[in-house]
Amino acid sequence: MNNILVLPMLLPLLTGFVLFFLRPSVKAQKIVSILSLLSLVAISGRILLQIRVEGIIRLDFGGWEPPFGILFVGDSFSALMVLTASVVSTLIILYAFTATERRMENMFFYPFAFFLVAGVNGSFLTGDMFNLFVCFEVMLLASYVLITLGGGKVRLAESMKYIAINVVASWFFLVALAFLYGTVGTLNMAHISVRVAEAGQGPLLSAVAVVFLIVFALKAGLFLYFWLPGSYSSPPGPIAALFAALLTKVGVYAMFRTFTLIFYHDEFILGTIIGTMAVVTIIGGCLGAIAYTDIRQIASYNVIIAVGFMVLGLAVFNEEAFKGSVFYLIHDMVIKGILFLIVGAMVYLTGKTKITEMSGLIRNYPTLGWLLFLTTLGLAGIPPLSGFIGKMYVGLGAVEGGNYFLLFIGFASSLVVLYSMLRIFMNCFWGETIINREDQRLFPARRLIPIALLGVLTIGIGVGAQALEPFVSDAARVMANPGLYIDAVFGEVES
């Protein structure tokens, strides 16, 4: 029994409800939020350390033992994700304190941000397939509110698309669950894995696996990413940053969980279908990132490229590549947070969205400019920043597996990412200054600090990769050996 495991989901939920009642006082909301977020980070860190000491831990809700009850399972992978998500959302919400309009703060912005975090953490921790669906829904419902909050014609149009596509995806999820439950008669992930292994992954189960793949591909923006650029570029900075940092990563996480734990028998689905989807995603994302001149669109297409790259690790399917993908997931949460915050800040400061309309911002906002440059390097994977280590391990894995084509596509995409980001940097920050020093909008330090902290984090992950390595290898080891996860779930309950 490890009640600490439920706290990353319980705490944000409770905070959300408390904030709901604190609606009249925005100040009280902020104080409660920050206290709750800091304790969330502390708890997530403790869970990670506890897993290091005790191995995979689990919590059976209400004492109902698996495979009958619902349970949360904490292994290094999920704990790393929870910790990163908590840290990143703390900094983004800290930024939102100064950047959110009063109108939105009054309309329950913070409660729903917390519900989003709760859903995300729940999805990372759950060990039950149906519970995964529920946590997805918690996260998505909160995101529906956040994306429509504030209104405006473009945003409402984009949110309609976003909601429609996600409702369809959720419906597919339910259908897939029904198929799965009808076939193997259980919803506990570890139990499903055992039964699938016993029955062999025949055509029927492979079809179920493909339906799951479609669901997670829609959520993560893998191959089926057509909805993503529009809906990620319409909300204001902090909300877009929360979405870009967390939502697609949950889809990627779910994909890794399902295909390393349950449906790992079919080479064709893993190597060919997922590999092709990843490659097409990367190429499509690259085209978009180069083609558009709207900085928010370029940033959104960078999300797509990153999703493709992470899934490459799944397609390669060996321990080294998993390690790379886990590193890259951690890196990507941080870097997409910082990227979308900076892009949102640039749009706020200049009132423009296209790179052709901005110029010479480095004179007005030097720190922001250099932070964007740091982000550029981080995204491209220049050592010693955080992107490098992930790319290196995925590359090593691909060499080991002999997937040279995937390797080439993955690394070629880094160059495109670098080019697309440098295009923003050079067009917007270099050149003739168009905004008068006297007329420029103020960008206060308290807004800059969260962005700078995320920047420090991306350097920290790169430089401190050695310290992270044991946790990440452990995560990759569990993914490569599903038996470890299954044993932990069906092991004796320690009381």
Place this chain on the structure above:
Amino acid sequence: MKENDVILRTVTRVVVFIILTFGVELFLSGHHNPGGGFVGGLVLSSALVLLYVVFDIETVHQGVPFDFRKIAAFGAMLSLLSGTAAAVLGKPFLTQGFGYFDLPIFGLTELATVTIFEAGVALTVIGTVVTIILSISKDV
């Protein structure tokens, strides 16, 4: 335009109490039989919605002066806290307990903590349904 709805109003006055009683019955029977917080909450909220349809929003609001959004949030919080209580007592999260008590009127009665959880669910359903109906009706 004022419609002549004397029959509807008269019937509603009686029917609302029947619906409310049925809702409570469903809620309480949910422990061992079909029913429970969700269905009970839906039936209870249908009584409120009927009131809103027959009388106007202001009149009903005078009688039932609650902010239903807060009721929904309170209900969800109650459910969560009932689960947390188990965690505080050193049991796995969401563990429920029950016991038999000799109550004055009811005799030997089974009391279960899951009722608190279910009450939270019912309140959430009531709050959500009424909030949805009210916000849809406002724009028309």
